[in-house]
Amino acid sequence: MAIKIKRKSQLKIAVPTASMPDIIFQLLIFFMVTTVLRQYSGLQVDLPDAKMIQKLESKRNVSTIWIDRKNRIVIDDITIPNTKLSELRQIAFQKLVENPRLVMSLRVDKDADMGIVIDVQQELRKANTLKVNYSALQSAT
């Protein structure tokens, strides 16, 4: 009995840390797999603020249209010259055919005039892509 007690006080247990790199690699692989890379860079746009914003359901059903302060229009990776807005209609219709659940995300600069937005909305209506999302940043008030 005495010997046992002596042993206990001298016992040193080391936690095996040989598997730490494995855990870290697993975390790393998780992040690498779940990161979605942004496909298009788009234009420099200052979004307006709004309170009642909702998240878009899935990125797969979303096409993005950028309208910046100088009234330039970009849809996904295609630049549309202001004179040929009918191209927008064709492109939007094509995308709708490929994905009936298409949602158009409009990223418009807050200082842009409504004229160009109205024109773009008219083209979207003609292309029958009626689901629209006005991108905005969360505002506190």
Add this chain to the structure above:
Amino acid sequence: MLKKRPKEDVEIPSASMADIAFLLLIFFLVATTIDVDKGLRLVLPPTDIEQQEINRKNITNILINDQGQVLLDNEIVNVRDVGRIIRTKIAENPLLIVSLKTTRGTKYAVYIGVLDQLKRAKATRISIAEPDEA
């Protein structure tokens, strides 16, 4: 007599593997940007509907002009009051349709402000009206 050294197992010290993994992880954590795409949802009116005769009582007209002034049923109101007024109107008439019209010179920020107010008032029937041909 030289004692032959027994064959030693030479191992590459792998103690720093964890450090390398941490460094890679921190790089990805810092470089990853979370792309936020949130906004106000809306369904545009289709082009092929006929101009329906809707009882005038069931429509509220909101017009925003170039200076950012809001005209609600022929009354000038502040953007901040739109939500409250619409909420009262919807309480009186749950089937109310809100028709939102802007001019070509209106600032987009004001348009979003009014749309935000409508959403706060829980207006579900929002219709975007075509601007008048100037």
